[in-house]
Amino acid sequence: MLEFRNVTASIGIIQILRGLDFRIAPAETLALIGRNGAGKTTLLRTIMGFTRVTGEIRFGDTRLDSMAPPKRPGLGIGYSPEDRRLFSAFTVEENILLPAQAARLGTAETQKRLDRIYDILPELRDMAGRPAGNVSGGQGKMVALGRALMSGTRLVMLDEPFQGLAPALAQRYAAALRALRDADRSVTLMITESNPSLLRGFASRTLVIERGEVAEGTLDPDRRTA
Ligand SMILES: Nc1ncnc2c1ncn2[C@@H]1O[C@H](COP(=O)(O)OP(=O)(O)OP(=O)(O)O)[C@@H](O)[C@H]1O
Ligand SMILES: [Mg+2]
Numbered sequence: 001m002l003e004f005r006n007v008t009a010s011i012g013i014i015q016i017l018r019g020l021d022f023r024i025a026p027a028e029t030l031a032l033i034g035r036n037g038a039g040k041t042t043l044l045r046t047i048m049g050f051t052r053v054t055g056e057i058r059f060g061d062t063r064l065d066s067m068a069p070p071k072r073p074g075l076g077i078g079y080s081p082e083d084r085r086l087f088s089a090f091t092v093e094e095n096i097l098l099p100a101q102a103a104r105l106g107t108a109e110t111q112k113r114l115d116r117i118y119d120i121l122p123e124l125r126d127m128a129g130r131p132a133g134n135v136s137g138g139q140g141k142m143v144a145l146g147r148a149l150m151s152g153t154r155l156v157m158l159d160e161p162f163q164g165l166a167p168a169l170a171q172r173y174a175a176a177l178r179a180l181r182d183a184d185r186s187v188t189l190m191i192t193e194s195n196p197s198l199l200r201g202f203a204s205r206t207l208v209i210e211r212g213e214v215a216e217g218t219l220d221p222d223r224r225t226a
Contacts (some may be wrong), residue, residue, distance in 0.1 A: 001026045001189060002047070002155065004141075007055035007065070009046040012217075014040045016051070017212045027185055031203035031219060032192040039191035039212045041082055044157045048072055048079055059155070073103035078152020080144040082159040088133025092124060092143050095132045099151035110150075117146045120179045134181075138169040145176065156180075157190045162198045174202065 006018035017039050019135040024030055029220040034040045049069035059075060072079070078099065086095050096117060100110040105223030110131055124146045127135060133144060141161055148156050162170050177189070193199050196206075200219045 001060060002055075003058040005056040005179055007053060007057060009042060009051040009053050011042070011189060015039070015212070017046060017214075020055070020205065020226060021216055022216075024188060024190070026188055028203045029181065029189045029202060030191065030208045031188055031199040032209060033196045033199075033206060033219070034192070034194065034209035036194055038194075038209045040194075040209055041159055042212075043209060043214070044081075044159050044190070045194065047077070047155075047157065070102055073099040073151035076152065076154030078148035078150065078156045078184070080141075080148040080156075080158045080161065081165075083100065084140050084144040086132040086140055086147075088138055091129050092132050092133055092135065092146075093128040095145045096124065096150055097142055099147060103151045113150055113153075115173065117149050117181070120149070120183060121146050121176050138165050139175060141165060141169075142176070145163050145173070153184075154191065155188045158226070159192050160194065161191065162193065162195070170198070179201065218224065 002024040004020040004022050006124065007017065008015055009017040031042065032040055042051060047057065047064065049064065049072065051066060053065045055065065062075060096114065100113070105113070123141055124142060127139065132140065135143060145158065146159065148158065154214060161173060165173060165217060180187070182190070191199060191203070196219045206217040206219050207214050
């Protein structure tokens with residue numbers, strides 16, 4: 001479903017990722033584990049089209065490596081960046097709706113997806129009319145998750161969603177991810193984390209990224225790399 005063939009990714013003249021050759025199947029819950037600076041964010045940004053790529057990245061029958069970034073939402077890809085990037089003057093609901101415009105969804109489909117997001121994350125319904133600039137950092141992560149779900153019908157990528165969350169909110173976030181998984185068995189989830197223990201019992205497969213290279217791995221603390 002998502003396939004990398006001999007991919008390198010560069011930012012400016014600096015090559016950050018190299019030798020990427022792997023496939024991700026539909027419905028996988030993938031943990032992407034790596035230390036700070038290993039290249040996790042760059043890998044997600046590469047799928048989003050924000051780096052300079054050699055090699056092939058295939059999403060189903062579509063080549064992502066030669067496609068402009070704004071086309072991802074229309075393909076069913078949703079992305080929650082590390083730093084959330086909410087528009088603080090827009091309301092929570094307006095932020096969640098932004099990818100609907102990029103994906104050119106009709107009114108009925110947009111409303112259907114919004115209702116589903118509010119079912120999975122009911123707290124967002126309560127915050128819907130508040131300016132996104134007025135929600136806490138942890139609540140902002142929930143908003144960013146909701147926004148990723150608006151376009152992410154096939155692939156949802158979450159960059160270090162648990163980082164900085166207080167324990168109660170981290171549990172709430174994990175419960176929301178389980179609710180998403182229960183509501184939709186076919187969507188693929190890619191979640192990056194520098195602390196592998198946060199994803200134990202949740203991920204169906206683990207990839208370890210180290211100095212820009214990706215290998216199969218495990219979340220078992222005694223056997224970090226395969
Ligand atoms: N805009 C940039 N220009 C140059 N180098 C960059 C840029 N962004 C990232 N890098 C470099 O790319 C490498 C991978 O960074 P990346 O942010 O992908 O790591 P990460 O695994 O997400 O780390 P963290 O856990 O800190 O979020 C690092 O060596 C970093 O210094
Ligand atoms: Mg990162």
